[in-house]
Structure formats: C-alpha cells, structure tokens
Amino acid sequence: MSCTVSMTVNGKTVSREVEERTLLVAFLREHLGLTGTHVGCDTSQCGACVVHVDGRSVKSCTTLAVQANGAEVTTIEGLAAADGTLHPMQAAFREHHGLQCGFCTPGMVMSAVDLVRENPNPTEAEIREGLEGNICRCTGYHNIVKAVKAGAEAMAGAQPAPVAAE
Amino acid sequence: MYAFTYQRPTSLADAAAAIQAEEAKLLGGGQTLLPTLKQRLARPTDLIDLGAIPELKGIREADGGLEIGAFTRHAEVAHSDLVKRVIPSLASLAEGIGDRQVRNMGTIGGSIANADPSADYPSAVVALKATVTTDRRSIAGDDFFTGMFETALEPGEIVKSVRFARPDKAAYAKFRNPASRYAIVGVFVAKFGAEVRVAVTGAAGSVFRAEAFETALSADFRAEALNGLSVEADGLNADIHASADYRAHLVTVMAKRAVEAAG
Numbered sequence: 001m002s003c004t005v006s007m008t009v010n011g012k013t014v015s016r017e018v019e020e021r022t023l024l025v026a027f028l029r030e031h032l033g034l035t036g037t038h039v040g041c042d043t044s045q046c047g048a049c050v051v052h053v054d055g056r057s058v059k060s061c062t063t064l065a066v067q068a069n070g071a072e073v074t075t076i077e078g079l080a081a082a083d084g085t086l087h088p089m090q091a092a093f094r095e096h097h098g099l100q101c102g103f104c105t106p107g108m109v110m111s112a113v114d115l116v117r118e119n120p121n122p123t124e125a126e127i128r129e130g131l132e133g134n135i136c137r138c139t140g141y142h143n144i145v146k147a148v149k150a151g152a153e154a155m156a157g158a159q160p161a162p163v164a165a166e
Numbered sequence: 167m168y169a170f171t172y173q174r175p176t177s178l179a180d181a182a183a184a185i186q187a188e189e190a191k192l193l194g195g196g197q198t199l200l201p202t203l204k205q206r207l208a209r210p211t212d213l214i215d216l217g218a219i220p221e222l223k224g225i226r227e228a229d230g231g232l233e234i235g236a237f238t239r240h241a242e243v244a245h246s247d248l249v250k251r252v253i254p255s256l257a258s259l260a261e262g263i264g265d266r267q268v269r270n271m272g273t274i275g276g277s278i279a280n281a282d283p284s285a286d287y288p289s290a291v292v293a294l295k296a297t298v299t300t301d302r303r304s305i306a307g308d309d310f311f312t313g314m315f316e317t318a319l320e321p322g323e324i325v326k327s328v329r330f331a332r333p334d335k336a337a338y339a340k341f342r343n344p345a346s347r348y349a350i351v352g353v354f355v356a357k358f359g360a361e362v363r364v365a366v367t368g369a370a371g372s373v374f375r376a377e378a379f380e381t382a383l384s385a386d387f388r389a390e391a392l393n394g395l396s397v398e399a400d401g402l403n404a405d406i407h408a409s410a411d412y413r414a415h416l417v418t419v420m421a422k423r424a425v426e427a428a429g
Contacts, residue, residue: 001169020172020213021203044201045345047267056241056270062200063271066172067193067215111266118245132347133265 005065009034010078020066024058025049027065028075036076036106040135047134050107050114051075057114059133076106079113088154089113089147098147100138108134112148116155124149167203174215178222178324182301184214185322192216192324194276195239197268222275222326225249231294231332232256236275236325244269253294255336255428259286259354262340264347275325278310281317281372282348283403288373289338289354292365294330301326314371333358335387337427339420340368343407350408351416355424360384364421369402369413379421389422 005022006015009032016031028034028051037060040048044062051060052074079087089109092098099105108131115122115130122130127148128141136144175181185192191210193199194217202208216222222237225246232252234243243249243260250257263269263277263286277287278298288311291298296307301324310318319325333356340352349368353376356363362383364376382391399414408416 001171003172019169021167021169023167023200042204044197044268047265050267057267058270059267062197064172064196064200064213066174067196067217069174115266130266133267 003066005069007065007068007071007073009073010075018065020064022065023061024051024053024063024065024068024073025060027068028060028073034075034077038103038106040103040107045133045135046104047107047111047131048104050110050134052110052114055114055117057111074110076110079109087113088158089116089151092151092154093144093147096143096147096150098139098144099136104134104136104138108136108144112151113155115148116152120152120156122148122152167200168206168209170203170210171212172215173212174218176218176220178219178301178326181214181216181219181324182322184212185324187212190214190322192276192279194237194273194279195271196276197264197272198276198280198282216273216275216324227252228329229331231330233327233329234274235327237273238275240264240269240272240274240277241266243274252332253330253336255333255338255354255356256290256294256330259290259338262286262338262342262347274328278328279317279319279325281311281313281315283314283371283373284343284346284348284350284352284368286338286340286349286352286367289349289352289365289367290330291328292373292375293354293356293363294333294336295356295358295363296331297329299326299329300324308375311372316372331358335428337424337429339423339427341416341420351413351420353417353420353424355383355421355428357383357387357428362387364424366397366417366421369397369417371403376417376421379418383425387425387428389425392418392422392425 038048040046049061190212193215223235240260291307298305336356338354352367364379399410402410404410
C-alpha cells in the first residue's frame with residue numbers, strides 16, 4: 001500500500017513513492033534527508049517537528065505526508081537565504097541566546113516565523129501564547145521570547161519600504 | 167501505525183461511497199485520529215480524507231447565525247471576521263483550542279464527531295442551539311452528543327456543517343489542563359432573549375446543560391445569581407487532574423466567569 005507523494009519542499013519539487021502511513025516528518029527526514037526537523041515527543045505536544053505547510057505551522061509528526069500532497073512545505077533548512085545568510089528570526093535566536101541544547105530550536109523558529117507572519121508586532125504575552133505548542137527544557141523561555149521579539153522587529157525592518165503612491 | 171489505504175475524494179458523494187467500506191475511517195485534521203493510529207489503538211482499513219471536498223468548507227451567515235462547514239479548521243473560525251462579528255464567543259472558543267499548530271489542522275467536524283468529553287466545541291453546539299447537518303439529515307445540537315466519544319451519528323454518516331444560532335450575549339470560560347489545553351471544565355453561557363443556556367464540557371462523560379443555572383440566569387443574568395448553586399459531583403469525571411468535587415466546584419466558578427465575560 002504505497003503511493004506517490006509530490007510536494008514543493010523549500011522551493012524544490014520532490015516526488016517519492018512512500019507507504020500511505022508515512023508521517024510528514026518521516027518523509028522529510030528519512031526520504032528527503034532533511035534532518036533539521038526534529039522528532040521530540042512524537043505525540044504532537046513538544047513542537048520540535050513544526051514545519052510550514054502552505055504557510056501555516058503544523059506538527060509534522062501528526063500530519064501524514066499524503067495530507068501535504070501538492071502543498072508548499074518549508075522546513076528550517078528553507079529559511080536561510082541561498083548565500084547562507086540567516087533568516088532574521090534565526091539570527092535573533094543566535095544573538096539573544098534563545099537556545100541551549102538546540103533540540104527544540106528548529107520548531108521554535110518555525111513557530112515564531114508563523115506567529116510573526118500573522119502578528120508582525122507581538123507583545124510578550126502574545127509571543128508566549130503563540131509558542132504554547134513548543135516545549136523547551138533548557139532555557140526557561142526567557143531568551144526565546146526576547147529572541148522572537150527581536151526577530152519580529154528585524155523581520156519588519158527587512159520588509160521592502162512601501163513605494164509612495166504617485 | 168498499521169498500514170491503511172488512503173483515499174481523498176473530491177465530492178461528498180464519493181466520500182459517502184468510500185466510507186461504506188468495512189473499517190474505513192473519516193480523516194478530518196487528524197489531530198486526534200493520527201495520534202490514535204500511532205498508538206495502534208485503532209486499525210482502519212481505509213482513511214477517507216475529507217480535505218478536498220469543497221462542500222465541507224467555509225463559513226457563511228445563515229438565518230441570522232452562522233453555518234460552518236465541517237472541514238473548517240479551528241484557526242479559520244478563530245480568525246474569521248464574520249465569526250468575530252456575529253458570534254465572537256465562538257471565535258474566542260476556537261482560539262483557545264489546543265495550540266497554534268493543532269488549530270491550524272483540527273476541524274470542527276472532526277472535533278464534534280469525535281465527541282471527546284473534554285473538547286471545547288460540544289459546549290458551543292449545545293449552548294448555541296446548533297443544528298448539525300449530515301449527508302443524511304439534520305440533528306439538533308441537544309441530541310447530538312449521546313455519551314463519552316459517542317454521538318447520534320450512524321456508521322458512515324458524514325457531518326456536513328454546523329449551524330449556530332446568534333445569541334444576544336454569550337461567552338465561554340474554560341479551566342484548562344495546562345499540558346493538553348483540553349477543558350478540565352468549560353462552561354458556555356448563551357442568552358437568547360429571556361432564555362439562557364448553560365452547557366458544561368469536561369466535567370462529565372459528555373457535555374450537559376446545567377438547568378438550575380439556566381433558571382437562575384434567566385431570572386437575573388448576573389454572576390451573583392449563581393451564588394449557592396452547584397452541580398452534583400456524583401457521576402462527574404475524576405482523574406489525576408481533578409476530582410469530581412473539584413470539577414463540580416469549577417462548574418460554578420467557570421459559569422460565573424462566563425456570565426461576567428458575556429457582560
């Protein structure tokens with residue numbers, strides 16, 4: 001019982017023959033070799049596996065690869081620019097020491113980017129609420145929240161300046 | 167997870183035909199079903215993904231209230247300007263389900279068909295005088311939930327939409343489990359003219375109405391009207407998170423908070 005699953009991952013079209021029960025996280029890690037997306041709890045609680053499917057953050061350990069058939073998927077590997085320049089949110093996590101062991105970081109960054117897309121200038125409370133689906137056992141969250149705040153500001157600054165109406 | 171055959175029908179008729187297969191299961195957002203399958207607690211032969219059926223999607227204004235397609239995700243309800251305008255309490259309930267990523271996948275149809283005793287939506291279905299429309303009939307919200315993980319749905323019956331009446335005032339207050347964010351107790355209070363409905367989720371095997379609360383609030387829609395009232399602890403859920411007595415206590419507290427929030 002296998003099927004062909006095709007999707008765009010980090011801008012590249014991929015197609016693989018997989019068992020229908022393959023989870024999206026297994027598809028990414030085992031079939032595409034994109035091991036930046038982590039499996040933590042494997043019970044949709046910890047958020048280490050968060051990726052974007054058509055721009056929305058989801059837990060890839062609780063999504064079938066076939067459910068993302070035809071979708072645009074972005075993983076942590078797809079955030080940095082082609083020349084290696086970190087995404088502003090990644091840079092903010094580094095700058096503000098928003099990680100210690102780093103295991104939760106890919107999921108944290110993906111959730112943070114999705115949060116800021118929806119709410120470009122989140123308050124501390126909104127950041128904490130927005131990261132409820134991500135668990136970190138090292139940092140106590142303080143620096144993660146600081147990093148997301150700074151990342152949000154950097155993302156707003158990175159937007160092209162609005163063109164004045166003629 | 168055991169192996170299964172995955173199907174993604176593009177019409178309700180095709181889904182209705184596919185679900186007739188023995189041991190087939192409908193797949194909404196999968197936020198309960200996939201964890202269940204991963205633990206090998208179920209072994210369906212076929213998964214029928216409802217995600218490609220246009221008739222199951224969308225939020226419309228209907229009869230002054232709202233009609234929400236079964237395959238509408240919690241995040242869509244939470245962020246819908248229409249829901250925020252017509253029944254803001256429903257948007258705020260949806261915003262409190264699970265976490266952001268769960269809300270991006272989970273659907274209203276999946277939630278009510280699963281009928282988890284601690285789910286949030288059942289309280290809204292009962293308090294907001296909802297009608298559940300399936301591919302076969304309409305079911306009144308009051309008759310839909312029949313027990314723990316049990317509904318009035320027949321085998322193979324597919325929820326199409328849920329129609330909610332627009333209340334004059336309403337609010338949902340939840341005492342949540344901090345890890346799962348399911349309701350340890352959630353109370354939805356809705357006022358329709360002189361009629362007040364109080365629906366309680368999380369406390370018992372299935373959502374129920376607190377009739378004494380409704381009578382008191384119909385006469386006097388203030389939190390103080392609930393002073394001295396409580397539900398019977400006997401028969402309420404008791405687990406590591408909360409005893410039956412504590413849940414009974416929380417029902418009154420959450421009902422008062424909901425009345426205050428409804429204003």
